[in-house]
Amino acid sequence: MSDTEKCIICGSAAGTLIDRSNLYHHCFYKCPNCGNFYVSYKFYHKKPQALEEVRRHAAVISGYIREMNEIGHHSKCLTSTLWVSILNDELVPKTFDEKAMKLLQYVERRMGRTGEPVNLYHGEQPALCYASSKDEVLLLIGMMTENGYLKPQGDGFYILTEKGRDFLDGKEIMVIEL
Numbered sequence: 018m019s020d021t022e023k024c025i026i027c028g029s030a031a032g033t034l035i036d037r038s039n040l041y042h043h044c045f046y047k048c049p050n051c052g053n054f055y056v057s058y059k060f061y062h063k064k065p066q067a068l069e070e071v072r073r074h075a076a077v078i079s080g081y082i083r084e085m086n087e088i089g090h091h092s093k094c095l096t097s098t099l100w101v102s103i104l105n106d107e108l109v110p111k112t113f114d115e116k117a118m119k120l121l122q123y124v125e126r127r128m129g130r131t132g133e134p135v136n137l138y139h140g141e142q143p144a145l146c147y148a149s150s151k152d153e154v155l156l157l158i159g160m161m162t163e164n165g166y167l168k169p170q171g172d173g174f175y176i177l178t179e180k181g182r183d184f185l186d187g188k189e190i191m192v193i194e195l
């Protein structure tokens with residue numbers, strides 16, 4: 018397996034890929050979109066049809082792994098049973114509005130105490146809000162900006178506005194004007 022192999026979930030070029038399956042029974046991926054995760058040897062080599070299924074649900078699986086990485090639960094191991102449980106996890110957004118909320122939460126988390134603008138990569142990392150494509154992220158970013166929850170700072174960077182904070186604090190209900 019080479020370093021340039023694509024991420025088995027989202028198809029992005031994996032930053033690092035180490036096959037330790039003969040030693041540790043897993044392969045390690047470091048994906049710019051999904052984050053870090055492991056795949057069990059059994060799953061990777063013996064379950065091609067399950068991997069196909071994972072790819073069909075790539076937006077949810079890579080979004081979930083990304084969120085786990087973001088909140089400090091690193092290195093999720095993808096096994097033939099775990100990926101199915103991800104689909105039903107309560108963290109996973111079910112609606113467009115919930116994806117928008119994930120986007121705002123991501124910006125809030127990344128801004129932290131410093132308040133520095135956050136790179137949204139011009140939509141190139143859809144996993145940060147469980148989006149299914151770059152276009153969907155751009156749509157979400159555009160809507161959140163137009164409705165005053167995010168404010169662009171140039172070159173793909175954004176900050177959460179006061180309105181965005183109030184919404185995440187539960188002081189305001191999101192009203193999206195399409």
Ligand SMILES: [Zn+2]
Binds near residue numbers: 024025028
């Ligand atoms: Zn990936």
